[in-house]
Amino acid sequence: MTTNQLLDTRTPDPEAAGSAVGRTARRRVQQARKRSLAARYLGYVGYFVGAGLISGAVVHHPLDPDRYTRIAGYGALVFLAATVLNEFLLTRERPGLPRMLAVIGSSLLLSFGIGMLSGGLQHFDDFPDRGAVLIPLGLVVSFTAFVLKDADTPWHRVFSLLGLAVLITASLAFLGLRQIAASMETAPGGHDHGTAGTKEPAGSDHAPAAPTAPTGPTAPAAPTSGGSPSAKPAPTKAPDDGHGHGH
Numbered sequence: 001m002t003t004n005q006l007l008d009t010r011t012p013d014p015e016a017a018g019s020a021v022g023r024t025a026r027r028r029v030q031q032a033r034k035r036s037l038a039a040r041y042l043g044y045v046g047y048f049v050g051a052g053l054i055s056g057a058v059v060h061h062p063l064d065p066d067r068y069t070r071i072a073g074y075g076a077l078v079f080l081a082a083t084v085l086n087e088f089l090l091t092r093e094r095p096g097l098p099r100m101l102a103v104i105g106s107s108l109l110l111s112f113g114i115g116m117l118s119g120g121l122q123h124f125d126d127f128p129d130r131g132a133v134l135i136p137l138g139l140v141v142s143f144t145a146f147v148l149k150d151a152d153t154p155w156h157r158v159f160s161l162l163g164l165a166v167l168i169t170a171s172l173a174f175l176g177l178r179q180i181a182a183s184m185e186t187a188p189g190g191h192d193h194g195t196a197g198t199k200e201p202a203g204s205d206h207a208p209a210a211p212t213a214p215t216g217p218t219a220p221a222a223p224t225s226g227g228s229p230s231a232k233p234a235p236t237k238a239p240d241d242g243h244g245h246g247h
Contacts, residue, residue: 039085040086043085045082046078046079046085047082047083049078050082051079053078054119057071057075058072058116059127060123062130072115076108083103095151102148103149106148106149107149110141112141113142113145114138115138116134116142117135120133124177131177132177132178133174136171136174137170139173144163
């Protein structure tokens with residue numbers, strides 16, 4: 001090969017090769033995101049549906065414990081399924097077994113914390129005493145679970161200044177909501193859940209009412225002084241006239 005031929009030979013451009021590889025990688029990522037759209041949608045819907053089921057079950061649990069215990073269990077399963085889908089299946093880096101167990105446990109705790117907070121807020125007018133406890137408790141539980149679930153946050157941040165602020169806020173909320181609930185005890189309100197345990201209106205009497213005097217026609221006459229009621233005299237039989245037939 002001559003010198004001119006060697007000079008005319010073009011060496012591959014590393015920037016062009018790198019850009020081609022980059023475009024291919026980006027195209028694959030975009031295709032993967034398109035394919036995972038349904039999975040990501042189900043994952044986020046699972047979070048909210050699970051928390052919603054738990055919130056309703058936590059608030060209404062005293063009305064029908066068996067029924068709402070089952071509903072809370074269903075909500076926890078839905079929330080955990082969404083956690084597994086989002087945290088383990090749709091992520092590139094899968095954590096080890098200890099971290100996986102920590103995420104599952106903290107996610108379950110987070111679901112109940114969010115359920116208590118949202119359920120207490122939604123049904124505070126219906127169950128003021130219960131809501132006054134659920135709202136601040138849900139705030140503390142949800143914050144603690146979120147810190148434990150977040151991989152980038154050390155667990156001792158629960159006891160940081162932010163954790164102290166959350167605890168003070170929850171305490172003030174509990175005291176304030178207790179006062180509001182006490183003022184609402186005498187005021188009617190709330191929707192009827194159709195249970196036998198609902199309170200009767202104040203002043204109601206379950207004793208049967210005394211019979212009232214008849215307002216229609218007068219009652220039959222009392223017996224006569226002789227002891228026998230007056231009766232219409234029986235018709236007398238006509239005398240036989242000898243013709244052999246009777247009337």
